Amino acid sequence: xxxxxxxxxxxxxxxxxxxxxxxxxxxxxxxxxxxxxxxxxxxxxxxxxxxxxxxxxxxxxxxxxxxxxxxxxxxxxxxxxxxxxxxxxxxxxxxxxxxxxxxxxxxxxxxxxxxxxxxxxxxxxxxxxxxxxxxxxxxxxxxxxxxxxxxxxxxxxxxxxxxxxxxxxxxxxxxxxxxxxxxxxxxxxxxxxxxxxxxxxxxxxxxxxxxxxxxxxxxxxxxxxxxxxxxxxxxxxxxxxxxxxxxxxxxxxxxxxxxxxxxxxxxxxxxxxxxxxxxxxxxxxxxxxxxxxxxxxxxxxxxxxxxxxxxxxxxxxxxxxxxxxxxxxxxxxxxxxxxxxxxxxxxxxxxxxxxxxxxxxxxxxxxxxxxxxxxxxxxxxxxxxxxxxxxxxxxxxxxxxxxxxxxxxxxxxxxxxxxxxxxxxxxxxxxxxxxxxxxxxxxxxxxxxxxxxxxxxxxxxxxxxxxxxxxxxxxxxx
Numbered sequence: 001x002x003x004x005x006x007x008x009x010x011x012x013x014x015x016x017x018x019x020x021x022x023x024x025x026x027x028x029x030x031x032x033x034x035x036x037x038x039x040x041x042x043x044x045x046x047x048x049x050x051x052x053x054x055x056x057x058x059x060x061x062x063x064x065x066x067x068x069x070x071x072x073x074x075x076x077x078x079x080x081x082x083x084x085x086x087x088x089x090x091x092x093x094x095x096x097x098x099x100x101x102x103x104x105x106x107x108x109x110x111x112x113x114x115x116x117x118x119x120x121x122x123x124x125x126x127x128x129x130x131x132x133x134x135x136x137x138x139x140x141x142x143x144x145x146x147x148x149x150x151x152x153x154x155x156x157x158x159x160x161x162x163x164x165x166x167x168x169x170x171x172x173x174x175x176x177x178x179x180x181x182x183x184x185x186x187x188x189x190x191x192x193x194x195x196x197x198x199x200x201x202x203x204x205x206x207x208x209x210x211x212x213x214x215x216x217x218x219x220x221x222x223x224x225x226x227x228x229x230x231x232x233x234x235x236x237x238x239x240x241x242x243x244x245x246x247x248x249x250x251x252x253x254x255x256x257x258x259x260x261x262x263x264x265x266x267x268x269x270x271x272x273x274x275x276x277x278x279x280x281x282x283x284x285x286x287x288x289x290x291x292x293x294x295x296x297x298x299x300x301x302x303x304x305x306x307x308x309x310x311x312x313x314x315x316x317x318x319x320x321x322x323x324x325x326x327x328x329x330x331x332x333x334x335x336x337x338x339x340x341x342x343x344x345x346x347x348x349x350x351x352x353x354x355x356x357x358x359x360x361x362x363x364x365x366x367x368x369x370x371x372x373x374x375x376x377x378x379x380x381x382x383x384x385x386x387x388x389x390x391x392x393x394x395x396x397x398x399x400x401x402x403x404x405x406x407x408x409x410x411x412x413x414x415x416x417x418x419x420x421x422x423x424x425x426x427x428x429x430x431x432x433x434x435x436x437x438x439x440x441x442x443x444x445x446x447x448x449x450x451x452x453x454x455x456x457x458x459x460x461x462x463x464x465x466x467x468x469x470x471x472x473x474x475x476x477x478x
């Protein structure tokens with residue numbers, strides 16, 4: 001099977017990330033059967049770290065992987081969703097796996113999978129004998145498990161897709177479990193209260209093993225404590241392990257002062273936002289647990305590894321002029337985090353021009369999200385919004401988005417595609433900056449030629465925007 005055929009096969013499977021209505025039933029029977037047919041790779045992976053949560057789980061995965069690699073370990077990582085390339089989901093030593101390896105994994109698992117491809121094409125590709133109807137996410141999970149079982153990286157970092165208890169990734173056997181901040185997301189699936197949502201996330205706990213808990217609201221923390229007692233897991237609160245605080249904001253991120261079981265020192269984290277301090281604290285708590293059994297894990301090399309971390313679509317600066325930030329902000333916690341970035345970092349990101357505290361926001365969301373609660377923290381920073389629908393069947397209609405933005409008193413226009421939205425945002429940003437400059441004289445420096453542009457609302461919008469904007473020119477050291 002070629003890489004293009006492998007992607008076609010994968011795309012033929014049901015993809016709940018793109019269905020117009022959310023999945024209303026979760027069972028592990030099919031993925032469990034597929035893993036059985038594949039020889040139980042989930043039982044053969046070494047040193048698995050599984051990460052669940054509403055906010056920050058992806059960032060914690062990337063930080064942990066980078067830190068462990070900084071300590072000299074080989075790593076595997078499985079994350080979702082991808083932003084630009086499906087191979088982002090399965091990584092070895094910090095890099096997406098090669099196309100040939102991706103195709104090989106699909107080829108080996110396809111004979112066990114029911115596909116919607118025509119029978120003649122299935123036979124041509126892989127002599128398919130349909131057996132198990134698994135989803136897009138379940139097959140990619142099985143691919144990662146198979147790869148990590150065979151390559152045997154020193155550590156495998158696994159991000160939960162949705163929830164925890166009934167997520168395909170939960171068939172792994174974690175050495176350490178992590179639950180980052182819990183908030184309101186996927187309410188129709190996980191429940192309407194923090195207690196219910198926490199109960200689902202807690203499914204990744206294991207008897208007799210540590211579960212690191214990031215900072216939580218009191219209701220979620222109480223539920224997680226109860227569940228830890230039920231599962232017999234050893235609960236470790238990240239803030240109890242040590243302290244991590246921001247020393248100074250700088251253009252690429254923050255300098256952090258860390259004091260934990262691994263020692264004391266400074267971490268230069270090239271990520272924007274105070275929320276990343278919280279995520280870093282959780283990652284260090286996990287490293288502290290691992291270090292109890294592996295003396296090679298030390299703060300110095302871990303910090304150097306974190307200093308090189310790069311996470312797509314997490315407050316990612318992709319242009320300097322005009323300043324353009326792409327973020328996957330899609331829930332209230334993300335909205336507050338992005339607002340914090342605009343408040344704390346915007347003055348440092350204008351690269352020699354006098355800055356404005358307002359931005360042009362390009363926004364699009366999937367239906368069923370808490371858009372009003374997500375956008376409200378951003379409202380004080382938005383001069384004007386450009387609303388657009390991501391290319392996804394679940395995209396929220398522009399009329400519905402418009403009503404929400406009008407209720408928040410945010411001026412907006414609409415666009416019929418992401419490329420159009422980005423071009424319109426650029427014109428609006430330039431026009432407003434020129435209007436502000438007229439009649440004003442700069443005492444020092446240069447007047448800005450454009451307001452900053454921020455793209456937010458969905459991983460799918462972020463991916464489309466990054467494709468239009470091309471390779472990041474701002475990802476190099478500033």
